[in-house]
Amino acid sequence: MTEKHKIERVWVDDTEVHAQTQDGLHASYPFAMWKRLACATPELRQNFYLSYAGIHWPDIDEDLSFEGMFADAGLCERTPTEDAVYYETEYVRNAGEDEERSRVAEG
Secondary structure, three states: OOOOEEEEEEEEOOOEEEEEEOOOOEEEEEHHHOHHHHHOOHHHHHOOEEOOOEEEEOOOOEEEEHHHHHHHOOOOOOOOOOOOEEOOOEEEEEOOEEEEEOOOOOO
C-alpha cells in the first residue's frame, strides 16, 4: 500500500507555489514552469483554492496536482489514483451552486 500524505499548508511567494504535508514534507514549483502562472499577476496567483487532489487558479484556468508536485520532488511515488498526497476538503455554497472549495491552512 502506498503511503499517503495529507496537505497541511499551501502558499505562494514571488516566484513559486509551495505545499507542506502534516508529516513535514515540503515541495515547490517555480511559476516559470507554467506559462499561465508565469504571466499572472501576484493577485491572480494568490487567488487559488484547494481540492482533494490539487491546486486550482480559477482566474487563469490552471491546475497543479499535489501528487505530481511531490513526485517530481522525489518525495512520493506516482499512483494510478493520484492520491498519494491529498487535501481534505469541505463543501461550501457559492453563487447558488455547490462547489468543492477549501480554505488554505495558515501555517
